[in-house]
Amino acid sequence: MASASIVTIGNELLAGCTTNTNASYLCSRLLSVGIPVVSSYTVGDETGEIVRALKRAVDDAGIVIATGGLGPTDDDLTREAFAKFLNSKLQTDSALLEGIRRFFAERELQMPEKNARQAYIPAGAEPIENPLGTAPGICARMKEKILFALPGVPIEMKQMFEESVLPILEKQGGGQFTVVRKVRCFGAGESAIAEKLGNLMERGRNPLINSTVDSGVITLHIVARALTREQAQQIVRDDIERLRSLLGGLVFGTGEQTLAEVVGKQLAQRHKTVATAESCTGGLLGKLLTDIPGSSAYFIAGWITYGNQAKTNELGVPAGLIEKYGAVSEQVASAMAIAARQKARSDYALAVTGIAGPDGGSEQKPVGLVYISVSDSKNCRTKQFLFSHTRDMIRQRAALTALNMLRIGLKD
């Protein structure tokens, strides 16, 4: 089966000023048409380096896609490198030159002399039209291999890839279709989930399942291959069913869904509303809920009662309660949730109080200790957690866990 290798070119990529989004775009689009990317190289604007990367890429795969270095300035060397690699000579393509002149003329601009370079193309290669800019692409064949050069400007690259490169590749595709779906989980660690999945995560299996983790959210990537798109989709669907039955309530969503989005959807569907009372998360929980467009339909209000005085003044948490049990306690968490729900006249309220650190911990109440309450019309459930690592991670985990507790409560 055909596979591909990516070569992204540009000093700015190696200086870290620009995150390489072109590479991930190409990887994901190629995989989606059944062409796995097996390697990806990034090199600076230097002819020798580019040629070396092209050699390695051709060594790795039948399809090579290079981006960047097709601009008009002296540090744009991809055309030269392609010519050198193909053992061919650059020559001016008069139709291309005409197109570039027209691009400027239509904008009532004088074409800078430098732009004439963009009409150079290695003898034997074909140009790829750039509908959005002045840098044409290159398509070259070498034995059974096919190579493309596209501009580095993402919007130009994407359009040329979709309109010109994909049709060429699909024609010579290996006949296999790939379908990728993501399943998102919260509430257990990556290795605990891997253990539950057992040999479903075995290498070489179809579909292939990989996991990635971010702030406690585990994403399972399911990649299926088959001779038709429908078959591949069916394989993925079957596996998602398997995952759901093995993981149960740990699965909260699919695709790019976040916990806040899923909770928001649950609330909106049930015409329910929510309020928040935050101490250690300091507004993060409210921020996550309102990340979602349209959240004003269900998010009523939030209180950031950071100090004890604020807890008493704003939410009426009795000063005596705080004195007796401490601000970080089950009692104060539930008093905050109950008060927030009443004041906001919402259906639910979430409260978080804890010690995010790095200071303020003690033996009885260490950094990472967090109480989270969910209050509804009937009762108020409070749970104790011990989160770890940095202040950021403790706060992030606390806010996500609050959302997850509401999600589970809303499922019943």
Next chain:
Amino acid sequence: MASASIVTIGNELLAGCTTNTNASYLCSRLLSVGIPVVSSYTVGDETGEIVRALKRAVDDAGIVIATGGLGPTDDDLTREAFAKFLNSKLQTDSALLEGIRRFFAERELQMPEKNARQAYIPAGAEPIENPLGTAPGICARMKEKILFALPGVPIEMKQMFEESVLPILEKQGGGQFTVVRKVRCFGAGESAIAEKLGNLMERGRNPLINSTVDSGVITLHIVARALTREQAQQIVRDDIERLRSLLGGLVFGTGEQTLAEVVGKQLAQRHKTVATAESCTGGLLGKLLTDIPGSSAYFIAGWITYGNQAKTNELGVPAGLIEKYGAVSEQVASAMAIAARQKARSDYALAVTGIAGPDGGSEQKPVGLVYISVSDSKNCRTKQFLFSHTRDMIRQRAALTALNMLRIGLKD
């Protein structure tokens, strides 16, 4: 001079599920200490592929940094690949195993059997401590080359790079000393700042000045080289003086300082306090202020008054005012700030109201329109802004701008 090559490992990177932020982080940090990255490779979770990439990377540069593939599951093969590449054998490091057991024990969890693999290390290599997770890193030497393996989880990778890898690299730097400092600016675009700096940003100059931008915060990286550390420090100090006089109030800090940290320091030094009233930012402003350890000394309370009702009920903004001018107006912003300050009995209050989109905009009040107020004992200043792009970016920019307005107010 030493140069580096990066190898990022993971099927998810080649599937395009995850954008490769580790590579750009490493590129930018290495450059900032005077080590240019000359190539960057991405490969899947396959031993042969990883070994091949390591060979190429060692071919390219004296320093190789690999990330990813150190997890506990069967598809984590970087340890195996390092052993194979080094022509050595994996052996269990008992101190590492003990550390991993302790990690789970401290959390009152049973260590999954799979995690024992994370204590394997190639004979002759040294482990790198991972203070945030169970995946230790690897440091190996091969002739004059040095190779590192770090986990793929960005937060773990970054901490290990900063705390363990950089000190090792700095020790073996050439005869020249490199000193890097950052100057952080807010309130003007990257190109406006570049124009103010003129030829200070010329390539090849010593010190070299690069700029990066994140959510409107412009970071200027000043990299000086000299034969002694003192000389390099002096060159940087002189340039920072020049930058400060050219950029004036646009400079808010140095190093890793955030706007919230600088504002927090100003408040703490003056024994002043602050409260927040947020509509479109939904808690983000409170979250940023409380990101800072010790913020309870000056952050009193915050109100997330997302709906109109909440603005009236919680902050006493007259319903008639909202009706007459709209919730997104100068009048409502200042009413929110004044009320928050009074209710919290704080010295300052910040209020933000705006349209974060994607919906809810109109011709008069487009998406991105935001009013921000700063209230103190004497008066309340409100400014109108039009921020652009996504909901996230509008909210982020609005919260940072509120902090920046307070910072400028506190300077007087």
